[in-house]
Amino acid sequence: MRDAAGTLVFVEVRKRASRSHGGAAASVSHFKQRSIIFAARHYLMRLPQQPPCRFDVVSVEAGAIEWLKAAFDAA
Secondary structure (H helix, E strand, O other): OEOOOOOEEEEEEEEEOOOOOOOOHHHOOHHHHHHHHHHHHHHHOOOOOOOOEEEEEEEEEOOEEEEEEEEEOOO
16 A cells, blocks of 8 residues: 555554453564565565555554554664
């Protein structure tokens, strides 16, 4: 998806019934982030030009939805 400024947004959606083990957003570990970044790079290699990108996390917990924009970066 692209935002209004043309930035390509990769979104990881995580759901947890409760925060007893850190919550949905906390479940996007360093290892999971590396996996998402690897997949994003693979996708971007196919494009003629690489647009600006960001990585967001949407967490769903006990019916509440939180969108964390720029939750992590590829650096």
